[in-house]
Amino acid sequence: MDSNPRTVVVRFSSWLIAGTARTRNWTVKRTSAGPSDDRNERKRQHRLSEKDFAPAYFRLDPQPAPWSRSEIDDILNSANPVEALNEVESRVTSASASDRPRLRRLFLEALDGAFGVLRPFSSTWFKALVDASPSFIATADETKQFVYRFDNADRLRWVLIHALEGLLPENRAQLMMAVIPQARDISILCDIFRTIARDLHEGGAKNERQATSFGNLTDATREALLGRVRELAQTNQIWSQSQPSRLLWFWWGCSLENEV
Secondary structure, eight states, X not given: OOOSOEEEEEEEEEEOTTSOEEEEEEEEEXXXXXXXXXXXXXXXXXXXXXXXXXXXXXXXXXXXXXXXXXXXXXXXXXXOHHHHHHHHHHHHHHSOTTTHHHHHHHHHHHHTTXXXXXXXXXXXXXXXXXXXXXXXXXXXXXXXXXXXXXXXXXXXHHHHHHHHTTSOHHHHHHHHHHHTTTOSOOHHHHHHHHHHSOOSSTTSOOOOOGGGOOGGGHHHHHHHHHHXXXXXXXXXXXXXXXXXXXXXXXXXXXXXXXXX
């Protein structure tokens, strides 16, 4: 087939208002598909199949899953959660700067719902995640879904709350009270408590999550956490916490705004 443009004469019948038919000759330019077009099409198909070219076509950007199911299982089944989280941090740090936010985000999303009947939530895992919370919170990795924005503090908070849902109320409280004195940073603990249990302040949060209440130990848990907040405030270390505002809101929610 000739690859050069050629002129084609096409005959169209058009009807005039008077009802008489007239025939006109229309000249149309058409370029036939030749060898060069075939080459371009093959090149385009090749580029679509290549990862490096994908973002240029329809904003496609195929990315391999950064965490396999077996990797997540190995981390969660580790007898030493601290070492397991250190390995996660090492994996994230060794990745390119552009890949790190996605690695952290997808790791936390993989943890959400991972604990349950078959994998009970232990005190060692609870403490390890609380101790790791400052580094996750510092990186933020914020994303937007509709009108809402989510960051690592939100993701980790729901990981821990959903993990606590698998325990009896008193067991949840015992986990909290065991970790409160030991945790270096209690920002996430204050956030968790206010999400689970209502504020005492009349202007505070009132929607208690019955599924994850602390039962008869709610007040005792609040007092234990309040004691740490006061301790940090007295030594002026409250400002070195990853989210000082979380501690202040918890303190205020205890109906002690005169102390805040």
